[in-house]
Amino acid sequence: MARWEPGTAERLQAAALELFATRGYERTTATEIAQSVGLTERTFFRHFQDKREVLFHGQDRLSEAILDGVRGAPDDASPLDTVARALCALAPFFSPERRASSRTRKAVVDDNPALQERELRKLADLAVLLADTLRARGVGDLAATVAAQTGTAVFGVAFGRWVRDGEERGFAEVVTEVHGELLALAGRAAPVA
Amino acid sequence: MARWEPGTAERLQAAALELFATRGYERTTATEIAQSVGLTERTFFRHFQDKREVLFHGQDRLSEAILDGVRGAPDDASPLDTVARALCALAPFFSPERRASSRTRKAVVDDNPALQERELRKLADLAVLLADTLRARGVGDLAATVAAQTGTAVFGVAFGRWVRDGEERGFAEVVTEVHGELLALAGRAAPVA
Numbered sequence: 001m002a003r004w005e006p007g008t009a010e011r012l013q014a015a016a017l018e019l020f021a022t023r024g025y026e027r028t029t030a031t032e033i034a035q036s037v038g039l040t041e042r043t044f045f046r047h048f049q050d051k052r053e054v055l056f057h058g059q060d061r062l063s064e065a066i067l068d069g070v071r072g073a074p075d076d077a078s079p080l081d082t083v084a085r086a087l088c089a090l091a092p093f094f095s096p097e098r099r100a101s102s103r104t105r106k107a108v109v110d111d112n113p114a115l116q117e118r119e120l121r122k123l124a125d126l127a128v129l130l131a132d133t134l135r136a137r138g139v140g141d142l143a144a145t146v147a148a149q150t151g152t153a154v155f156g157v158a159f160g161r162w163v164r165d166g167e168e169r170g171f172a173e174v175v176t177e178v179h180g181e182l183l184a185l186a187g188r189a190a191p192v193a
Numbered sequence: 194m195a196r197w198e199p200g201t202a203e204r205l206q207a208a209a210l211e212l213f214a215t216r217g218y219e220r221t222t223a224t225e226i227a228q229s230v231g232l233t234e235r236t237f238f239r240h241f242q243d244k245r246e247v248l249f250h251g252q253d254r255l256s257e258a259i260l261d262g263v264r265g266a267p268d269d270a271s272p273l274d275t276v277a278r279a280l281c282a283l284a285p286f287f288s289p290e291r292r293a294s295s296r297t298r299k300a301v302v303d304d305n306p307a308l309q310e311r312e313l314r315k316l317a318d319l320a321v322l323l324a325d326t327l328r329a330r331g332v333g334d335l336a337a338t339v340a341a342q343t344g345t346a347v348f349g350v351a352f353g354r355w356v357r358d359g360e361e362r363g364f365a366e367v368v369t370e371v372h373g374e375l376l377a378l379a380g381r382a383a384p385v386a
Contacts, residue, residue, distance in 0.1 A: 080382035088385055117310035120317055124309075142354075146374045149346035157338050176385045181339045186379030189273035192281055192369045 009047045009057060011037050016054040017101055020108045025051075025115070055105060055115065056122065062093055063126050066155075070133045079139050083130065083151030084179040087158065094162060094171035103163045127152040154178050202240045202250060204230050209247040210294055213301040218244075218308070248298060248308065249315065255286055256319050259348075263326045272332050276323065276344030277372040280351065287355060287364035296356050320345040347371050 015037045019028040030051045034044040048054050069086025077085070094102065109115040131148035135141065158175045161167060167174070208230045212221040223244045227237040241247050262279025270278070287295065302308040324341035328334065351368045354360060360367070 078378065078381040078383075080378045081385065084382070084385045113314075116317075117314050120313040121306075121310050124313055142350075142371070142374050143378060145350050145353075146347075146371060147378055149350055150343055150375060150378070153342035153346050154339075157335075157342055160338075161335075178335070178339060179382075180384040181335050182343060183379050183382055183384060185271065185273050185336060185340055185343070186376050188271040189277070189372075189376055190271075191373040191376060192274065192277050 008039070008043065012039065012044060012047060013054055013057060014101065016051065017104050017108065020055075021104045025108055025112050052115065052118065055109065056118065059122055062090065063122075063129060065090060065093065066126065067129055067133045070130065070137070073137075075137075079134055079143055079147035080151065080179070080182075082134070082137075083147055084154065084175060087151070087155050087175045087179075088172040090175075091170055091172040094159075096170070099163065099167075103165075106163050123152055123156060126155075150182065154182060201232070201236065205232065205237060205240055206247055206250060207294065209244065210297050210301065213248075214297045218301055218305050245308065245311065248302065249311065252315055255283065256315075256322060258283060258286065259319065260322055260326045263323065263330070266330075268330075272327055272336055272340035273344065273372070273375075275327070275330075276340055277347065277368060280344070280348050280368045280372075281365040283368075284363055284365040287352075289363070292356065292360075296358075299356050316345055316349060319348075343375065347375060 012033060016028070016033045019033055019036060028051065030044045030048075031041040033051065033054070034041050048057065066083075066086045066089075069089045070082050073082040073085060109119050127148045130151060131144045134144035134147055139147065154175065158171070158178045161178070162169075162171050162174045169177075205226060209221070209226045212226055212229060221244065223237045223241075224234040226244065226247070227234050241250065259276075259279045259282075262282045263275050266275040266278060302312050320341045323344060324337045327337035327340055332340065347368065351364070351371045354371070355362075355364050355367045362370075
């Protein structure tokens with residue numbers, strides 16, 4: 001049995017992105033991904049269930065980081081601030097070095113309805129976990145749901161802007177802008193009579 | 194050729210929901226749906242592309258109603274209020290008589306990952322259209338995106354509460370509560386430094 005090599009999953013991921021972007025997602029096989037970096041199909045399947053999974057690898061860790069950020073927030077932090085700060089804390093994941101591959105990944109996902117739906121599902125799952133985590137901190141049921149859903153929307157908008165062509169600001173700066181825009185919009189709004 | 198009968202789509206929808214709920218979505222065929230109300234498979238496919246479509250029939254009209262509400266809002270209405278009011282205006286769609294079948298439909302969708310993803314996709318598409326509609330009213334790019342995504346989140350939360358067992362309030366009242374909760378949360382939040 002081959003020895004586990006650190007970094008193998010990351011090498012396979014980079015190779016997969018490259019092939020998906022140049023050849024197309026549908027026309028790329030797991031075997032080709034593995035072979036392009038001198039590995040076997042068997043090694044590929046030791047790391048990933050299927051080629052789709054390559055694109056979503058690491059997202060659970062990302063969700064866990066957001067939830068950890070929420071769990072570690074000061075007790076008196078408001079729910080929306082708590083979520084916004086937890087999102088800002090993702091900046092090391094979404095580093096400047098990551099932006100190019102995040103762009104490539106987004107282009108691949110945007111081009112394939114099934115992948116888009118998987119992406120939407122991941123965000124929806126995150127919102128549910130976020131709400132549970134806020135509730136565990138004592139936030140009321142409706143407030144937790146609204147803060148989690150809104151916070152997930154802020155995450156989606158911020159990520160979308162961060163990967164835009166020409167965008168050079170850091171991830172935390174973009175989250176701050178989007179969160180600030182939400183507060184500004186809410187400040188101009190009134191409860192519906 | 195059979196004469197077009199008004200209400201046929203609605204009869205097929207009601208029959209489909211009944212069968213999906215009792216027998217299971219996977220185990221119900223289009224032919225069975227049609228036969229259960231004395232119609233032919235051919236009639237079914239004149240109204241719906243496939244059995245999945247039965248569950249999403251009418252949603253485009255719903256989206257269009259929301260967008261119309263936004264288009265018709267007073268010029269000086271804030272983007273979040275505009276969306277909240279457009280959602281409240283859906284109350285005739287989500288009437289008290291509709292609640293039972295909306296509950297059944299939700300249970301069927303919640304039980305099937307592919308249907309859930311379709312549902313998420315429909316909401317995501319609505320958010321994109323909402324943002325475009327707000328931009329067409331002169332709302333800035335980021336504000337339009339944030340208001341549309343947040344408004345769609347409010348819609349999702351409100352709908353989820355409206356169909357809960359035991360909920361008896363009208364749809365507009367639930368939207369008002371959720372929108373108010375968002376404003377209250379935002380009022381307690383501060384821009385991230």
